[in-house]
Amino acid sequence: MSTPKRLVIATRESPLALWQAEHVRDLLKAAYPSLEVTLLGMTTQGDRILDVTLSKIGGKGLFVKELEAAMMAGRADIAVHSMKDVPMHLPEGFTLAAILEREDPRDAFVSNQYNSLDELPAGSVVGTSSLRRESQLRAKYPHLNIQPLRGNLGTRLRKLDEGQYAAIILAVAGLKRLNLPERIKGILSPEQSLPAVGQGAVGIECRDDQPELIELIASLGHRETTIRVTAERAMSRTLGGSCQVPLGGFAELEGNALRMRGFVAEPDGSRILTAEQFVTLSDDAVAEANQLGGSVAEALVKQGADKIMASLA
Numbered sequence: 001m002s003t004p005k006r007l008v009i010a011t012r013e014s015p016l017a018l019w020q021a022e023h024v025r026d027l028l029k030a031a032y033p034s035l036e037v038t039l040l041g042m043t044t045q046g047d048r049i050l051d052v053t054l055s056k057i058g059g060k061g062l063f064v065k066e067l068e069a070a071m072m073a074g075r076a077d078i079a080v081h082s083m084k085d086v087p088m089h090l091p092e093g094f095t096l097a098a099i100l101e102r103e104d105p106r107d108a109f110v111s112n113q114y115n116s117l118d119e120l121p122a123g124s125v126v127g128t129s130s131l132r133r134e135s136q137l138r139a140k141y142p143h144l145n146i147q148p149l150r151g152n153l154g155t156r157l158r159k160l161d162e163g164q165y166a167a168i169i170l171a172v173a174g175l176k177r178l179n180l181p182e183r184i185k186g187i188l189s190p191e192q193s194l195p196a197v198g199q200g201a202v203g204i205e206c207r208d209d210q211p212e213l214i215e216l217i218a219s220l221g222h223r224e225t226t227i228r229v230t231a232e233r234a235m236s237r238t239l240g241g242s243c244q245v246p247l248g249g250f251a252e253l254e255g256n257a258l259r260m261r262g263f264v265a266e267p268d269g270s271r272i273l274t275a276e277q278f279v280t281l282s283d284d285a286v287a288e289a290n291q292l293g294g295s296v297a298e299a300l301v302k303q304g305a306d307k308i309m310a311s312l313a
Contacts, residue, residue, distance in 0.1 A: 010076035083198030105200035135246035138269030194248035234293025
């Protein structure tokens with residue numbers, strides 16, 4: 001394999017996105033010392049529209065389209081994404097060349113006054129950007145006032161500090177990556193809040209007509225994370241999941257045993273459908289993970305998940 005002399009990484013310009021792109025740059029420089037790696041910072045439509053929830057403006061794919069356009073135009077070679085922002089179906093001409101080792105995928109409870117959800121008084125305003133989190137909170141804590149919360153991590157924390165919210169729910173991974181672990185008052189277990197598909201994982205996308213580049217990037221991939229996220233994405237893809245649907249999927253790997261949990265819910269939490277399955281992996285682990293995710297999705301459909309999703313489309 002011949003190593004290119006220069007690579008350009010397309011990235012959003014939020015602090016967290018830049019951390020992820022710089023992390024990939026550093027991994028590439030460590031693996032290929034002669035490689036020159038630069039960043040192309042971009043503002044996406046998802047970053048520009050902050051006054052409405054993502055589910056109402058087209059979903060998380062709005063965070064990746066401009067980056068893909070830059071790659072197609074030859075302005076960038078690769079793009080770095082949070083895997084939970086990557087649509088389940090990539091546009092023709094693109095591929096995920098690598099999924100990096102996952103950070104903690106769980107949700108964090110963040111508050112300046114309270115230590116846990118259980119401590120919040122009735123009527124307390126809790127902010128979240130996610131229908132997935134909202135549906136689970138409404139089901140378990142119907143006495144709380146769940147309100148939308150958009151913006152990058154710093155903006156969300158500022159709104160909390162200004163007193164607009166009693167607490168907010170954020171991804172543990174983002175807080176850790178931006179050196180803000182002290183803001184985490186508590187970590188929600190998967191039983192409290194099942195994580196989003198791909199949460200905590202970073203993916204590298206490139207055009208699919210560049211085999212040498214794909215081989216170079218693939219060397220950064222993390223096998224366990226790839227298996228887990230493959231199962232989660234297969235579940236969401238089979239269901240046709242999007243930001244418009246409260247949906248969670250979480251796979252855990254212990255040895256060769258892969259456990260996959262998933263749910264689909266009504267936004268108000270009045271109905272939550274759950275499914276869980278296991279598989280013992282063999283040599284073709286990624287393909288088996290893909291099958292497991294699809295099987296969990298089918299189990300949810302048998303309970304009526306397709307009807308919930310059709311009603312929200």
